[in-house]
Amino acid sequence: MSDTSKFPDPVYRDTVLAPLFEGVKTHFAGHMDAINRAHLVMLVESGILSADDGARIAGALAAIAEEVDVPALEYTGEYEDYFFLVEAELKRRLGDLGGALHTARSRNDMDHTLFKMALRERAEAMLGQLLTLAEALSAKAEAEAETLIVAYTHGQPAQPTTFGHYLCAALEVLLRDAARLSAAIDGLEHCPMGAAAITTSGFPIDRERVADLLGFEGVLVNSYGCIASVDYVTGLYSAVKLVFVHLGRVVQDMAFWSSFEVGQLYVPNSLVQISSIMPQKRNPVPIEHMRHLASVTAGRCDMVVNTMHNTPFTDMNDSEGEVQQAGYAAFESGGRVLDLLAAFLPSCSIRADRVAANMDAACVTITELADTLVRDEGLSFRQAHEIAAATARAVIAEAAPLRQGYAAFRAAFEDQTGRGPGLDEAGFRTAVAADTFVARRDRTGGPAPAALEAAQAGYRETLAELRAAARNRTTRRNEAATRLASAFNALTET
Template sequence: MTSTAGKSEVYGRIVLEPAYRQAQAHLLDPMIAIHKAHLIMLRRQGLIGELDANKLAEALLAVDREHYRKGAYTGEFEDLFFEMEHELLSSAGDAAGNLHIGRSRNDMGIALYRMVLREKILQTIDSALGLYRSLLTFAAEHVDTIYIALTHTQQAQPTTIAHYASAVAYFIERDIKRLQSSYDSCNVSSLGAAALTTSGYPLDREFVARLLGFSGIIENSYDAVSGADYAGEAAAAAQIAAVNAGRFVQDLLQWCTQEFGVLCLADDFVQISSIMPQKRNPVALEHARSLLSSCKGNAQTVFAMIHNTPYGDIVDTEDDMQPYVWKSLETLEAVYRLLAAIIASASVDREALSRRAKTSFATVTELADTLVRTEGLSFRKAHEVTSKVAALGAKEAKSVQDITLREVNDAALETVGRKLQLTDEQLERALDPEHFVRIRSLPGGPSPREVGRALADQEQRRQTLQQWHDERLGTIRNAAMQLDHILASWLAMA
């Protein structure tokens, strides 16, 4: 049915008009591309004559996209598809009626959604790669910047800002790979499945898929028009990425407090108080956190809408659901860009972090390790000796630099019944945060040399991921240009 005449006005306003607006914003270009690809295939297969094909080619190349993008919903047509079909019939005459040979709204609709979604996945990956690059640059600047890392929100051990930033880059990389996987699942063509059983016409499904930049076809035609897990996979990838990024943002907000004093945002990303002159509120990070929550929420809505729907062509997984996965990815992509800009312009108070590390008891794990090496104690006994030393320091509100060899020996006498051979020099080195970090050079550790190696490897992988992205985007762009080139060549030879 091409007209909404006789349909409820409330149905039109609540359902049809919003769907029309979504189609204007997202589906117009892929809809025209599908028309072109299907037409090229029909002519190639001899299912439409040269004259009719040329009429349709001329009509498709002449479509005024801005007219459709800016047009108002009037209710004259049920949706954008029927409005465009009406224009093509007006422009090309009855020849346009053959454009629907072997094609259904079912297989066409799924192809539209997949074409939109693959673009949004690629956009999100590109911005994720931008954040990845910012993190690696930031890390390279802070390979020697020592700070006290936390476990259970309490001071744990010294590491470096670079070690932390590299860790974040690792999970961004994993998030990118999940998005890549969702792209591969999405980037296959439903066209040629028709309503659900293919067609009696000799269509070339693989040819149409190539024309549209798809990597292949969804082989089973029932699955082609029924499956919604491609959208769910993209939503799942977005949801995990939003949760990961949200944990990072939470750390950054904590780092921005005066109590932590790790990070200072550039003025562009803070807000002053209307009453408290001293305030520098890191509101950009707060916005990032709330937006990531909305990303997760929209992604979860996708699963709620797919859940318990019949496995077949059904409206629940179409116009009403698709915008939620699009919005989830759009939000994630925007937050990635925001975080990349924040990280690129933030500053770190290296001296304050160094002073804090040198007075903290976070280094005493190395004292226990030293007692194992130099005294032949079991680690558990060495741990017990060191615990007594740390407890004394806490009780007397001492800095770790105030710990004396006599106090360590007193703890050893109480625990193992003898004094230690440990020297003042060995004690000082064991409690030095720079020494602590430097000797933790196992793969994945925070030593400057090991972090430098890891960052170099990460940069190589980032470049590989960027190349993957650029190749996929190039395939899509080239396919779009090739469609117009083929149609234009027909008309030039006519």
């Protein structure tokens, strides 16, 4: 059967090739140019191309970069993709020599290399935002180290702690998330160039040289894995997703705490919107925006990872241009969350009056009464728990604060032990005070000032280590860009 059709089919052109071309223009053209230059330097240094041919190709690449207005290009279907457009430009200027640049490489290894280059920029920027948020949380936690709040479990008032203690809990998770993201960035630091289509090349290529010129830590060793193992994608987006799953939980607490019924978090007017009809309303809607943007970001990460599910372990378009470009939206929406939260939390304050009222209403210090009875009265914890529970039931029934419950406590103590307590009313009031509760929780990780400051010292050290790792990666890439420019320019002077 005779096939007279010509590539590309108009529908395929408009639905696939043209959008991919636009994506390359926006995201990858600069990285492809860097790969072309690094590969050319290696070909000349390895003796695969002569110095004269290298100089001519280098001159043409420089002219293309100078003369071609990439953003103004429109996809016509004359060339399959941007790669072939550049190769056609080289051939137009150099004749057959223009095709020599593609010696010992493939679009397969080129694609995964430039995808890594694009991802590491975005991931490094997000890590920077994460660390800025972590620094804001740390500073706010230090400022609020003694600010009492009610901590909730299962949606109910549980125990007193401090806002600083709560923020440090969120900070610990954020730092673990930052470490996971930093490790995922390290997973981008090995270069696929030299793998060619699948099995490397019969030419004496220097893979390490290309990796170095492109700012990678080293080569990705197995050539099949270079074009098949997309764990650099799944690992990165999994790490990004966890950031926003975890931050979303903190944001949800902010919604709960700022509700009228709880009211322990005050959101300033600058972050509150009003109702168009109800004049009494103060709506802290940035919380809702952070919550939904965090969920959108997690969903976008899932989209990328799920696209890889049940795909063949080989080079395939499922991991390439379309999904790579779609995934970048996760960095955009996630970045908005990080910036907004870094501004939001430091601006908020705790309403001491609402905290005190909720503590009084819910007997949140009652655990310390039980602990005091174990320490000072020699009771078992279960006995002490029963006495404390009876005391709490009595004062809650009377709608009285716990500090006024000494009579109820004494009655419960006598009923449980058959004797009077050694704890007098003044001692009782001290035992059930929120300040006492916090001060006595001075073990590692507790809310007492010394324990909290010791934890903060560790957080600051972790932050410094993560910042240093990011700086080292950035320095390596910047120095590599300088080496590439020098080596490429040297070709043109041959």
